[in-house]
Amino acid sequence: MSRLDRSLIAGLPVFQGMTPADLDRVLQQARSLRIAKDQTVFEQEGDAHSFFLLLDGHVRVVKTTPDGQQVIVRYISPGELMGIAHALGRTTYPASAVAAVDCVVLAWPGNLWPDLAGSFPSFATGTYKTVGTRLQEAQARVVELATEQVEQRVAHALLRLVKQTGRKTEEGILIDFPISRQDIAEMTGTTLHTVSRLLTAWEEKGLVKSGRQKVTVVEPHRLFALAEGRADKG
Amino acid sequence: MSRLDRSLIAGLPVFQGMTPADLDRVLQQARSLRIAKDQTVFEQEGDAHSFFLLLDGHVRVVKTTPDGQQVIVRYISPGELMGIAHALGRTTYPASAVAAVDCVVLAWPGNLWPDLAGSFPSFATGTYKTVGTRLQEAQARVVELATEQVEQRVAHALLRLVKQTGRKTEEGILIDFPISRQDIAEMTGTTLHTVSRLLTAWEEKGLVKSGRQKVTVVEPHRLFALAEGRADKG
DNA sequence: GCTGCGGTTTGCGCTGGATCAAAGTGTCCC
DNA sequence: GGGACACTTTGATCCAGCGCAAACCGCAGC
Known part of the structure; x- marks a missing residue:
């Protein structure tokens, strides 16, 4: 050795x-x-x-x-x-x-x-x-x-990953390893279907960009606001 | 001193x-x-x-x-x-x-x-x-x-309390300090209303006895079966 | 005993998300 | 290039459990 x-x-x-x-x-x-x-x-x-x-x-x-x-x-x-x-x-x-x-x-x-x-x-x-x-x-x-709704929990989970393993790209902060909807669901106690719906909704609002086993957070602050339960304008 | x-x-x-x-x-x-x-x-x-x-x-x-x-x-x-x-x-x-x-x-x-x-x-x-x-x-x-329904979670919570602080009485095992529906709700991420409904349902089935700030588990094994998600006959 | 208060029960309507189902799409491999 | 497979999207339906509201009850204090 x-x-x-x-x-x-x-x-x-x-x-x-x-x-x-x-x-x-x-x-x-x-x-x-x-x-x-x-x-x-x-x-x-x-x-x-x-x-x-x-x-x-x-x-x-x-x-x-x-x-x-x-x-x-x-x-x-x-x-x-x-x-x-x-x-x-x-x-x-x-x-x-x-x-x-x-x-x-x-x-x-x-x-x-x-x-x-x-x-x-x-x-x-x-x-x-x-x-x-x-x-x-x-x-x-x-x-x-125990206290949050699914949307907030998923937002928190993504933010945690961003903080832990986020890599800066020109689009935003990329989570630096392959992660599926299913994985995110298993981190937050929900289903991959719900995660998928959330991500597409967020993508429409410009908060994130995501693809196959890939998530990039574009606007961390707005996602954070969402995680805290503050309503999001737009 | x-x-x-x-x-x-x-x-x-x-x-x-x-x-x-x-x-x-x-x-x-x-x-x-x-x-x-x-x-x-x-x-x-x-x-x-x-x-x-x-x-x-x-x-x-x-x-x-x-x-x-x-x-x-x-x-x-x-x-x-x-x-x-x-x-x-x-x-x-x-x-x-x-x-x-x-x-x-x-x-x-x-x-x-x-x-x-x-x-x-x-x-x-x-x-x-x-x-x-x-x-x-x-x-x-x-x-x-992340994985269980409210009923299972409440059952688990009670069993944990029973194990930790249960005191044997002639009715069953009493949780040895005043505990309200609200407290149980705060242990399990639900509402006191749901806890109340569950306890009355269980009382009807003879699993528990409960009163004001007081819970006695009468049939721990059946409650355990419930906690594990196994259906309860009767 | 009566009154007040904190805890409990119960009814009802509503909805967030699960479940089921099916069709789309990116990627690897032959 | 063309499958095939794994991942993702989207629709439709359903129901567990929440929120709200109101009544009920047991206990402590006056």
């Missing part, structure tokens, strides 16, 4: 405050993996053998209900940790992770966690901060689902 | 593995507070000055939307931590906590967290385990809200 260069991870929030030597030691324990599009990184209910850092690509974290319905919990962007069940004392993954595009990830054996967290307190703190953010996000989504 | 006895907290999951001397040292840093019914323990967005352990009573954790709608995030039972924003590197509380009945809590200054976590690793681990559980719960609720 080729040696991993510390420049891969230096500068990431989770590794802040670590010396180059520390980074090398951490990297020595990791394996680098290539995950093809639509392959799973880890499986819901599966034994939590590893935890991961996404280096490149985009990963969908999905929960499946007993009757087969899927809900997209979040998207992971490069530089983020995933599968960190071990850090929270769990032994199975609570969800599945599927590559939305071809990905590169680093994987550490899960049982290494206590060791790493002990040796590198700033790594531990960084991880817990991530967890805190995700807990808060999850609770925010509970509030959203 | 009266000295706090370690028997108050010995045996709680979060303090597992600590010596009596350790417990005393931790307790020395805490203040004990009495919170009257409907008083708030901490406020959403407020500066996270402390973290808390509920000794006695029941606390409602509530998020309020900009337009004033409330969502009940969870109920805290005796022995549980709350307001642990500090442990996750946050500086404000993401929600409010309101006493559902008269309560007794222990409060530690928030800035003591790194100190305590450093000195008592098992306390830190215990806390993170709690956080892990809550994250998972929150995600489970996202899935619930």
Whole structure:
């Protein structure tokens, strides 16, 4: 296996405050993996053998209900940790992770966690901060689902994606990986039909442009107004 | 202030593995507070000055939307931590906590967290385990809200309460604090009207008994079947 | 006991979105 | 170039659950 260069991870929030030597030691324990599009990184209910850092690509974290319905919990962007069940004392993954595009990830054996967290307190703190953010996000989504109408929820979901993975183009801000109506529906608890109708309505109003597995937000501020429930003139 | 006895907290999951001397040292840093019914323990967005352990009573954790709608995030039972924003590197509380009945809590200054976590690793681990559980719960609720009908969601909510705070009576399992239709509605993203209709329907089928701010689950297994979406005969 | 208040029940009409169905369209692959 | 497949659009229908309104009830305080 080729040696991993510390420049891969230096500068990431989770590794802040670590010396180059520390980074090398951490990297020595990791394996680098290539995950093809639509392959799973880890499986819901599966034994939590590893935890991961996404280096490149985009990963969908999905929960499946007993009757087969899927809900997209979040998207992971490069530089983020995933599968960190071990850090929270769990032994199975609570969800599945599927590559939305071809990905590169680093994987550490899960049982290494206590060791790493002990040796590198700033790594531990960084991880817990991530967890805190995700807990808060999850609770925010509970509030959203409990109080908002579908239109607002879809608007919020798009804005979140724009913020997380938006890439500026001349048309507006493009969500930087293939995403279908179905995916958006699974993020917001609605159906692909309703999402499709919303997007065409928004497109007519000039808020977004969208195509096959592709969404570009043209006027984020107006979409935001919509998400907040403020009526949109035009 | 009266000295706090370690028997108050010995045996709680979060303090597992600590010596009596350790417990005393931790307790020395805490203040004990009495919170009257409907008083708030901490406020959403407020500066996270402390973290808390509920000794006695029941606390409602509530998020309020900009337009004033409330969502009940969870109920805290005796022995549980709350307001642990500090442990996750946050500086404000993401929600409010309101006493559902008269309560007794222990409060530690928030800035003591790194100190305590450093000195008592098992306390830190215990806390993170709690956080892990809550994250998972929150995600489970996202899935619930995204995929289930109101009837199933309300059934799930009641079952969760029963498990958490149920007290056996001759009629069935009573939820051990005053809870209104409105409260249940705010836990499940519906209206008190719908909750009321559901409860009367269930009462007719003999699944539950309920009254003013009071719910008793008579047949948990049948309610569970309902929550899972399996039709109920009779 | 009566009165007031907060909580609960119930009826009714309406509508946001789900469901079902079918036809369009972009893209990859042979 | 021509399928074929996956994704998307659009129409038509239906109903779960919301909003509104009004009555009802249990409990605390006077």
